Amino acid sequence: MIRTLFVINEDGAVIIEKHYRGATSRAVCDYFWEEVCKCERREDMLPIISTPKYYLISIYVNKLFIVASVTREVNALLAIELLHRINNVFKHYFTKVSEGTIKQNFSTVYQILEEMLDNGFPLITEPNMLTSMVAPPSVLSRMKNALGRSSVAQDLPQGTLSQVPWRKAGVRYNQNQIFFDIFEDIDCIIDNKGRIISCDVNGTIDCNCHLSGIPDLTLSFTNPAAIGDCSFHPCVRYSRYEREKVVSFVPPDGSFQLMKYRVLKPRPSGVVEPPIYCKPSLVYDKSGTSARLHIMVKAKPSASILTSKPGKEPFCDEIEVHVPFSKHTQSTDLTASDGTSTFDEVTKVLVWKLPRLKESMSPTLSGRILLPSNTDAAGESLTVLLHFKMQDSTISGLRVDNLNLTNEKYRPYKGVRCMTRTGKYQIRA
Numbered sequence: 001m002i003r004t005l006f007v008i009n010e011d012g013a014v015i016i017e018k019h020y021r022g023a024t025s026r027a028v029c030d031y032f033w034e035e036v037c038k039c040e041r042r043e044d045m046l047p048i049i050s051t052p053k054y055y056l057i058s059i060y061v062n063k064l065f066i067v068a069s070v071t072r073e074v075n076a077l078l079a080i081e082l083l084h085r086i087n088n089v090f091k092h093y094f095t096k097v098s099e100g101t102i103k104q105n106f107s108t109v110y111q112i113l114e115e116m117l118d119n120g121f122p123l124i125t126e127p128n129m130l131t132s133m134v135a136p137p138s139v140l141s142r143m144k145n146a147l148g149r150s151s152v153a154q155d156l157p158q159g160t161l162s163q164v165p166w167r168k169a170g171v172r173y174n175q176n177q178i179f180f181d182i183f184e185d186i187d188c189i190i191d192n193k194g195r196i197i198s199c200d201v202n203g204t205i206d207c208n209c210h211l212s213g214i215p216d217l218t219l220s221f222t223n224p225a226a227i228g229d230c231s232f233h234p235c236v237r238y239s240r241y242e243r244e245k246v247v248s249f250v251p252p253d254g255s256f257q258l259m260k261y262r263v264l265k266p267r268p269s270g271v272v273e274p275p276i277y278c279k280p281s282l283v284y285d286k287s288g289t290s291a292r293l294h295i296m297v298k299a300k301p302s303a304s305i306l307t308s309k310p311g312k313e314p315f316c317d318e319i320e321v322h323v324p325f326s327k328h329t330q331s332t333d334l335t336a337s338d339g340t341s342t343f344d345e346v347t348k349v350l351v352w353k354l355p356r357l358k359e360s361m362s363p364t365l366s367g368r369i370l371l372p373s374n375t376d377a378a379g380e381s382l383t384v385l386l387h388f389k390m391q392d393s394t395i396s397g398l399r400v401d402n403l404n405l406t407n408e409k410y411r412p413y414k415g416v417r418c419m420t421r422t423g424k425y426q427i428r429a
Contacts, residue, residue, distance in 0.1 A: 001074055002082070002120040003054070005113060008033070008065040009099045010042070016102060018113045020120035024054070024069050032056050032067060048076055059083045062097045085125045086116065092127040092255070093136050105137050126166040126234075128252045164214065166235055166252040172212045177413040178251070178403075180219075181206040184263065184394050185423035188274055192428050199274070201263035201395045202423070203227065209251040216407040219247040219400065226396040227261040263396040275300055275390060275420070276316060276357065280323070280429040282382045291369050293334065295321060295384065297354065298362040315390070319354040322385040325369060334367030341365060357388070382429035390420040 004024035007016035012033040014026055031051050039045050042060050049056050057079045058067040066083045087097060089112060094101040102109055111134045115124050124130055184203040191197055221227075224245040232238060233256055235249040247259065277298045284291045299316060319339075325332075325348045332343045332350060338361070339354035352365050400416045 001070065001122075002068045002079065002117065003071055004069045005086075005117075006065075006067040006069070007102065008067060010063050012036070015099060016106075016109060016113075018110065020117055021071075028054055028056065028069060029067070032058070032065075036065070047080060057083070059087070061087050064097070064099060064102075082117075082122055082125070085122075086113070088257075089116065089125070089127050089130060092131075108134065108137055126252065127256070128166055128168055128254060132168060164235070164250050166233075166256075167214065167250060168253050171253050173210050175413070176211050176410050177415070178211055178217075179208045179415045180258070180400060180417070181208075182394060182398060182416065182418045184396060184398075184418075184420050186274065186395065186420065186425060187423040188425045190274070190278075190427045194277075194279065196274070203261050203263060203394075203396065203398065205258045205261075206255065207251060207258045208255045209253060211251065211253075211405075211408070211412055212410065213408045214250060215405055215412075216250055217248070218402075218404045218406075219249075220402045221245070222399045222401045223397055226264060226398060228264040229262040230259055231261075232259045233257060273300060274425075276319070276386065276388060278321065278384060278386055278427050280382060280384045280427055282429050289371050291371070292366075293323075293332075293369055294364065294366040295323070295352070296362060296364045297321065297357065299357050299359045316357040316388040317355060317391065318387070318389045319357050320387040321350075321352040321354075321365070322387070323350040323352070324348065324383070324385070325350065326371070328371055330370045330372060332367060332369045334365055334369075336363065336365045338363035384427045384429065386425040386427060387422050389422075392418055393420050394418045395420055 003019070003021045005016070005018045005020070006014055006029055008014055008029060012029070014029055017026070028051060032049065035049055036042065036045050042063075042065075045058065045060060045065075047058060049058075054069040054071060055073070056067055056069055057076060058065050059080060061084075066087060068079055068083060070079065090097045090102075090109070093108065093112065094105060112130060115130060115133055117123055124133070182203065182205050184201055186199065186201055188199040189197040230241070232241070232247070233249070233252075235251060236259065237248045240246065240248045249258070251258075277296075277300050279296045281294045282291055297319065327348055329348050331345075334341055334343070334350065336352055339352060341350060341352040343350045354363060357363070398418075403414050405412060
């Protein structure tokens with residue numbers, strides 16, 4: 001399947017290369033980087049490109065490209081999912097995936113990649129099993145690597161011989177508890193007249209499990225009809241969900257992603273109303289050497305937002321408005337009625353931050369931007385990127401109705417949190 005795996009930083013330098021089915025020349029990365037440089041943004045890079053000898057399949061995460069080269073046609077979605085699984089395993093080991101953390105843990109990274117794939121095919125992708133085989137970074141593991149000793153376990157973990165290979169054997173806790181985090185991300189495009197061009201809501205349910213023994217859990221929701229296109233962790237019994245719309249599973253130990261879904265019926269009308277109204281306006285002078293910018297942000301009546309705590313008014317926090325200007329922009333003179341605004345002279349991106357936004361607030365950002373006289377930037381359109389979070393709320397209104405535990409005699413502590421946040425949220429001026 002995968003011949004070679006590369007990890008490339010934002011400057012096009014290869015920081016990791018792992019060969020599985022024969023060596024692949026780094027020259028293929030030069031071809032890949034030429035295609036990257038043709039894109040305005042790194043996120044716009046196509047996930048699959050073809051070269052004379054190879055197909056290159058890639059993802060862009062945390063300012064890094066993870067690229068796989070293959071010599072024949074394969075299931076592209078399988079390869080992309082495998083690359084995302086590699087990134088998730090790195091997160092599990094290093095908490096934050098970046099060029100620095102990878103360079104600090106070269107030995108661990110190569111050992112993980114060696115165990116995850118066998119001859120280029122997926123072998124072990126469950127983080128709990130991998131941590132039993134490859135020790136997470138610690139002072140002791142770094143000392144072993146410095147002495148040339150491997151931190152890979154000599155014996156297979158006990159889970160590989162059972163019917164639940166994702167869970168370690170003999171797990172015991174003094175306090176048994178399990179937590180669920182429901183996140184729903186809004187991907188939205190709004191035109192210059194305030195009309196919604198497209199709006200999709202995708203959700204994930206993350207779980208943090210600290211339960212003893214082999215717990216068998218059954219999770220039910222109040223309104224499962226609001227969600228669809230679900231994908232689950234391998235521990236979930238999919239056939240039972242198809243029949244009864246309940247999630248039955250034996251959880252791995254620790255943190256993992258239980259399921260993903262798409263919101264089908266956010267409201268009776270079937271239309272998502274974004275909780276924030278953002279109106280950008282950019283007017284160029286006749287001379288073309290400056291322009292007047294005005295942005296207003298206001299909270300909408302929360303008809304599309306359902307709080308997990310009845311009677312509590314939802315509010316947005318951690319609001320950020322990103323305004324990418326033309327590369328010809330010289331400087332800005334902008335004033336914000338609330339929050340703080342900063343302009344990066346290198347990237348030409350303005351960031352306006354607001355700590356909190358309630359329905360009674362309507363903060364504004366206004367001022368002028370300066371352009372050189374010999375440029376054609378005048379008349380260029382403007383796209384504003386919006387980011388926000390809403391605690392204890394969801395678009396779908398999905399709530400956990402019940403969580404039953406069998407196979408064990410204790411009663412665990414259970415907790416559920418909800419959050420609505422933005423994915424790719426664009427407003428065009």
